[in-house]
Amino acid sequence: MKKLLLLFAIGANAINLMGQTPCENGMAGNYPCNGYDLLSQLSLNVLAGSNQESGNDSWGWTDPDSGKEYAIVGLTNGTAFIDISDPINPIFLGRVETETFSSVWRDIKVYGNYAFIVADAAGNHGMQVFDLTRLRNVANPPVVFDADARYGGIGSCHNIVINPSEPYAYLVGCDDFSGGAVFVDISDPLNPQGAGGYADSGYTHDAQVVTYDGPDADYTGREIYIGSNGSFGSNNKVVFVDVTNKNNPVLISDIDYDSPGYTHQAWLTEDSNYLLLGDELDEQSFGINTRTIIFDVQDLDNPQVHNEYYGPTEAIDHNGYVLEDKFYLANYTAGLRVVDVSNVASSNNAMEEIGYFDTYPQSNVADFDGAWSVYPYFESGNVVISDISRGFFLVRPSDGTMGVNDMNMGTFSIYPNPATSFAKLVAGKNAQIESVKVYSILGQEIFTQTRINQKEFTLPVTNFSKGVYIVKINEGATKKLVVR
Structure with missing residues (x-):
């Protein structure tokens, strides 16, 4: 299980990097761009060992001990792991090969x-399980x-969803539960264990699961499953299911929309007021530009179509x-597009690229x-792009900002997160932590400390x-903290 094998004849010195390429006059080297620089790129030949393979999904992991960032890139023949703590010189550490x-x-x-x-x-x-701490010390990558473990309660699944605040994986589009959700503890x-599932709403292509802290007080603190239930027929819809009790999942509501092609994937805005849905086949089916359907989900029992956003190209959204x-x-063919959703509640110009x-x-x-796919959740502000035919890209806002909050203005990191006994708060570059406040999801202040004036602060969470x-520092920047 712990054995490490050299990847063919490819050594670390054989990795060809693009190097840092600024976005100038609408191009970063050979790539069209606007506001994003290319930091580095690794080809499929490097990651998969062959140009005959292709890329697919991506995700990321930040080591809670060191703060180092790692990209995870899916391939047709396995899963690649890349150390991106030096974003200009990423290190391809290796891959887990496909199980079959x-x-x-x-x-x-x-x-x-x-x-x-x-x-x-x-x-x-x-479902393969891989211990990411093994990436800390890889000799001769x-x-x-x-893989460190495998869950064999299912065979093939299209997707996997995890709510970071609860220890459950939701496997969807599997050969069980009618393609709905398979719950795994x-x-x-x-040692993952089957924990039931949900089949009543049919096949789910992708989903998001959250511990709800949005505007609908009826569901505060409940675990809500938002399924994008694609269909090649007339049954395309988004479903909202209360999955708090794994033995008794309850459908809250479902909603469809005009001119469906294939309901693919949706994601909540940070305030949980709106849901942004991508339909994978509407651009091809109806000859339209990239379309995002915006749902008003402030009442989970009665979600409504709020608006539609059309991008500048005819590329398919994924x-x-x-x-x-x-x-x-x-x-897809239009690459990463970054869209401002701060005005999503508006009835006009709700989103802007x-x-x-x-x-x-x-x-x-x-x-x-x-x-x-893309992964934008690194504290550094670097964004991973996984490309079907060109492999791994790492990009960053051209102006050097975080793309979220400027590190100098009080953005901070939290690790470990989830936490069990303590959480360390670390201020961004050229910043200090002056004060810390912690709120419950109901808005109750449960911890406060002022006059800290340090780069780091250890927050005890045993009580x-x-x-x-919600952790707030310096009366400004906030982040979610999960305690388990």
Whole structure:
């Protein structure tokens, strides 16, 4: 299980990097861009060992001990792990090979210090589990890692979803529960256990699961499953399910929309007032530009279509994620598109594109190539793009900002998160922590300390109940903290 094998004849010195390339006059080297520089790139030949393989999903992990950042990139033949703590000179550490055979569809999510991996149309693949702390000390990379564990309660699954505040994985589009959600208890990550499932609403292509802290007080603190239930027929819809009790999941509501092609993936805005949905086939089916459907979900029992956003190209939208007031969209042949959603509540001009990095420069047609997924959640502000035919890209806002809050204005990091006994708060560059306040999800202040004036602060959480909290420093920057 712990054995490391050299990856073919590829040594670390054989990795060809693009190097840092600024976005100037609309181009970063060969790539069209607006507001995003290219930091580095690794090809499929490096990551997969062959140009005959292709890329798919991506995610990320930040080591809670060191703060080092790692990119995780899905491939048809496995899952690659990349040390990006030096973003100009990333190190391809190695990969976990597929459990069965190559698959176009591989998906990865992270809970704590473990990566969980599924694949679709891959036979009896199951869910692989990989201990990410093994990336801390890899001798002579790149290597081939064995998975640390495997859940065999399912075979193939299209996707995997994890709520970071609860120890459950939700496997969707599997060969069980009618393609709905398969619940897996990952509280002991190396010994995952089946915990039931939900089949009543049919096949789910992708989903988001959250511990709800939005405006609908009826569901505060409940675990809510938001399923994007794609169909090649007339049954495309988004479903809202209360999955707090795994033995008795309850449908809250569902909603459809005009001119569906294939309901693909949706993500909540940070205040949980709106849901941004991508339909994967509407651009091809109806000859329209990239469309995002905006739902008003302030009443989970009665969600409503609020608006639609159309991008500047006809490219197909794929995976999209929200971070504060920005929507980071993997837009296939149009690459990464960054959209301002701060005005999403408006009835006019609800969203506006503010930047992009196009990993597929030859066209922006409605085709299935280019950027499959993006990961924008690193504290550094660097964004991972996984491209179907060009592998791994790492980009960053051209003006050097975080793209969220300027580090000099009080942005901070929290680790470990989730926490059990303490959480260390670390201020950003040229900043200090002057004060700390902690609030429950109901807005109750449960901790405060002032006159700290230090770079780091250790927050004791042993007396906190398990759950989600909001940590505020310097009366400004806030972050969610999970205590378990």
